[in-house]
Structures are given as structure tokens and as C-alpha cells.
Amino acid sequence: MTSDSGxxxxxxxxxxTIAARLKADPASSYVASLAAxxxxxxxxxxxxxxxxxxxASKDGDKxxxxxxxxxxxxxxxxxLAWHGAQPADVLAELERREGTSGIAEKQSRK
Amino acid sequence: MTSDSGxxxxxxxxxxTIAARLKADPASSYVASLAAxxxxxxxxxxxxxxxxxxxASKDGDKxxxxxxxxxxxxxxxxxLAWHGAQPADVLAELERREGTSGIAEKQSRK
Amino acid sequence: MTSDSGxxxxxxxxxxTIAARLKADPASSYVASLAAxxxxxxxxxxxxxxxxxxxASKDGDKxxxxxxxxxxxxxxxxxLAWHGAQPADVLAELERREGTSGIAEKQSRK
Amino acid sequence: MTSDSGxxxxxxxxxxTIAARLKADPASSYVASLAAxxxxxxxxxxxxxxxxxxxASKDGDKxxxxxxxxxxxxxxxxxLAWHGAQPADVLAELERREGTSGIAEKQSRK
Numbered sequence: 409m410t411s412d413s414g415x416x417x418x419x420x421x422x423x424x425t426i427a428a429r430l431k432a433d434p435a436s437s438y439v440a441s442l443a444a445x446x447x448x449x450x451x452x453x454x455x456x457x458x459x460x461x462x463x464a465s466k467d468g469d470k471x472x473x474x475x476x477x478x479x480x481x482x483x484x485x486x487x488l489a490w491h492g493a494q495p496a497d498v499l500a501e502l503e504r505r506e507g508t509s510g511i512a513e514k515q516s517r518k
Numbered sequence: 519m520t521s522d523s524g525x526x527x528x529x530x531x532x533x534x535t536i537a538a539r540l541k542a543d544p545a546s547s548y549v550a551s552l553a554a555x556x557x558x559x560x561x562x563x564x565x566x567x568x569x570x571x572x573x574a575s576k577d578g579d580k581x582x583x584x585x586x587x588x589x590x591x592x593x594x595x596x597x598l599a600w601h602g603a604q605p606a607d608v609l610a611e612l613e614r615r616e617g618t619s620g621i622a623e624k625q626s627r628k
Numbered sequence: 629m630t631s632d633s634g635x636x637x638x639x640x641x642x643x644x645t646i647a648a649r650l651k652a653d654p655a656s657s658y659v660a661s662l663a664a665x666x667x668x669x670x671x672x673x674x675x676x677x678x679x680x681x682x683x684a685s686k687d688g689d690k691x692x693x694x695x696x697x698x699x700x701x702x703x704x705x706x707x708l709a710w711h712g713a714q715p716a717d718v719l720a721e722l723e724r725r726e727g728t729s730g731i732a733e734k735q736s737r738k
Numbered sequence: 739m740t741s742d743s744g745x746x747x748x749x750x751x752x753x754x755t756i757a758a759r760l761k762a763d764p765a766s767s768y769v770a771s772l773a774a775x776x777x778x779x780x781x782x783x784x785x786x787x788x789x790x791x792x793x794a795s796k797d798g799d800k801x802x803x804x805x806x807x808x809x810x811x812x813x814x815x816x817x818l819a820w821h822g823a824q825p826a827d828v829l830a831e832l833e834r835r836e837g838t839s840g841i842a843e844k845q846s847r848k
Binding site: 418419421422425447451454455458459461462465466468470473474475477478480481482484487488490491492493497498499501502503505506 | 528529531532535557561564565568569571572575576578580583584585587588590591592594597598600601602603607608609611612613615616
């Protein structure tokens with residue numbers, strides 16, 4: 409289990425690492441090799457990991473679900489980096505919504 | 519933009535809030551109303567938000583992408599809570615992988 | 629069970645009906661009301677029905693799977709019509725591939 | 739372009755061919771090699787082809803969309819065969835709904 413400050417540092421570090429790898433030598437990094445295939449290749453991985461998250465959940469396999477969710481969030485971070493965005497931007501959006509109640513928030517998005 | 523400690527506290531708080539709402543009165547909370555519809559309803563939302571993330575990304579709309587990724591991560595947290603898991607479990611998995619290089623890590627998962 | 633000629637006529641009829649409804653009064657037709665919401669609304673339905681197909685399959689519910697696959701194919705036909713294409717175009721593509729063996733065909737697409 | 743009777747025969751033939759290949763030697767057939775990987779492998783392909791259909795549609799590439807839709811329908815037929823169902827079952831379901839108007843049909847499914 410990560411500590412609070414570790415968790416925050418982790419997401420910031422991951423965002424920075426991914427952004428740095430995005431234009432690295434494709435032979436040296438998974439992120440670089442994925443980015444070298446282009447935007448759609450990243451999107452296909454996001455879709456694939458979302459599907460695997462569903463399958464793990466249907467299997468009722470909690471550990472598998474956690475691993476697939478990590479895969480999904482990781483590839484979301486690659487996608488964010490592709491657009492010059494960071495995990496912190498997603499956290500800021502989640503925090504912005506936190507003030508409103510769930511029902512009110514859902515209504516306001518419609 | 520959230521500060522480091524704010525980001526960590528945010529995810530922990532969100533995990534706790536979602537877990538608490540999961541069995542609340544469906545009329546009082548979006549999470550409760552979703553959970554009342556059952557496991558598949560949560561999974562459909564994860565799939566729907568993943569698709570909306572793809573569409574926002576294809577549109578090249580960075581702000582929309584950030585909002586859809588926040589939706590996707592939020593519904594992933596609802597799914598985790600349904601299985602008794604927490605955002606911290608996903609962060610711990612991401613941290614575990616961080617030590618290995620991307621290429622080595624990808625290979626080891628196969 | 630549809631007869632052979634009924635099946636062919638069905639797909640042709642469906643393609644024509646959907647194309648005609650695409651620009652009909654949104655109050656009079658499900659297809660028109662969906663199309664009135666725009667391209668992304670159709671795509672979200674395709675994604676949603678694909679997810680529901682997965683869930684029905686994981687449940688091992690054959691009748692539900694057949695219904696969800698029908699939903700998925702129907703919304704694919706709406707998407708095709710949006711682009712001015714027909715179910716017959718998809719059948720022609722499937723027929724084109726039929727001559728090659730599965731393995732050879734897969735290789736040739738890479 | 740397939741003729742009417744050709745289209746019907748095609749779907750019936752494809753259903754039969756896929757069902758026969760499902761338990762063939764994995765080295766001899768793409769369908770057999772996919773089925774040998776199990777149920778989830780087929781589901782991941784359905785999800786992947788659905789995502790590729792979305793991406794082709796967002797690109798506005800009609801020919802690519804037709805090819806990806808063919809891939810999606812093909813893998814749906816593999817999934818149907820896995821459950822002992824046929825393309826004709828999907829066509830029968832589409833025909834059953836055809837009698838009702840789109841709006842009425844949508845309501846009745848809720």
C-alpha cells in the first residue's frame with residue numbers, strides 16, 4: 409500500500425516519465441514503441457484495457473481487476489501525455505466535482 | 519491544479535466516499551442509484567466512458583478528454599468499491615511496476 | 629428462423645429503411661431521433677451494444693447474446709447509413725475474404 | 739456486390755464454416771487458433787473490432803469503416819458459434835423487431 413505522499417508523488421512521477429518516454433527511442437521503451445505506432449494505437453490499447461477490466465470484473469477476480477484497472481489508467485496517462493495533459497489535470501477535474509453532490513453533479517453535466 | 523498532498527488525500531477521500539455511497543439511499547446519491555441497478559450497470563458506464571474518452575481524443579479536444587478521463591476513472595473507482603477494492607490498490611500496482619523498465623514489464627506480463 | 633431469401637431481403641430492407649429514417653422526423657422514429665443527436669451519439673450506441681454483447685456472453689446467456697448482437701448489428705447499420713454505406717457492402721467484404729483461408733487472410737491484413 | 743441469394747447463402751456458409759473451424763487444428767485456421775485461446779480471447783477481439791469501427795468512423799473513412807464492420811460482424815459470428823448460435827438467429831431477431839415501429843420497439847425493450 410502506498411502512503412499518501414507516496415501516492416501523490418507516484419502519479420506526478422508517472423506523468424513525467426510517460427511524457428519523457430513518449431518521444432524516446434521505440435526500442436528502449438514500451439511507451440515510446442506504442443507512441444511510434446500513432447494516436448490510434450494508443451486509443452486501441454485504452455479500449456482493449458477497458459474491455460479486459462470488464463472481463464476481470466465479470467469473473468469476480470479482484471486482483472485481476474486491480475491489475476487491469478492499473479493497465480487502463482496507465483494507458484489513459486499515455487493518451488493524456490499524447491495531448492500534453494497530465495494525471496494532475498484529471499485529479500483537478502475530480503476535485504472540482506467533489507464539492508457538488510453526486511445527483512446534482514450528474515444533472516449539471518447533462 | 520491540486521497540490522501533491524491534496525491529490526493523495528483526494529483519491530483516498532473519493533475511495534471512501536464512493537464506498538460509503540454504494541449502499542446509500544438511491545434517491546440521495548448518483549453512486550447509490552447506479553449501484554442499485556447492479557454490477558452490469560456499473561460495467562456499462564465504464565465501457566461508455568471509455569468510448570467517450572476515445573471520441574474526445576479523436577476530436578483533439580484536450581479539455582473534453584480530461585473530463586471524460588475523469589468520468590472513466592470515477593466509474594472505475596465505483597467498480598473497485600463494488601469489489602471491496604480502493605484506488606490505493608491501483609496505485610500500489612502502478613508503483614510495483616514502476617521499478618521495471620517498460621519493455622521488461624510488458625514482456626513479463628505476457 | 630428466416631429462410632435464405634428472406635434473410636437476404638431482410639438485410640436489404642433494413643438497410644433501406646434505416647437510410648430512409650435517418651433524416652425523418654425525430655419524433656417519429658428511433659433511428660431519426662438517434663441521428664438527430666449526431667455522429668457521436670450513434671458511435672456511443674455501437675460501443676454500448678458491444679459492451680452489452682460481452683456481458684451477455686460472459687453470463688453464458690445465449691438468447692440474451694443473440695438479442696445484444698442484433699442490437700449491435702442494427703446500430704452498425706445505422707452507422708453505415710450515416711456514411712452512405714449499406715449492409716450489402718459489409719457482406720461483399722466478408723465474401724471477398726471468404727476465398728482465402730483464415731490464416732492467410734489474417735496475415736494479408738497485417 | 740453480392741446478389742440477394744448470394745448474401746443469404748454467404749451468411750449461412752460463414753456460420754457453418756466458423757462452427758466447423760471452431761474445433762479444428764489451431765495451426766490450420768485463424769478461427770481455431772482464436773478459439774483455442776478461450777472465450778475471453780474472442781470477447782477481446784469483439785471489443786477491439788468495435789473500437790476500430792469507432793476510429794474508422796471518426797476518420798470519416800467509409801471503406802475502412804466497411805472493413806472494420808466486417809471484422810466486427812465476423813468476430814460476432816465466432817462468438818455466436820462458441821455458444822452454439824448462428825447468424826440466422828440474429829437475422830431472425832432483427833426480423834422479429836421489424837414489424838414494430840422504431841419508437842414502439844425501443845419502448846418495449848425498456
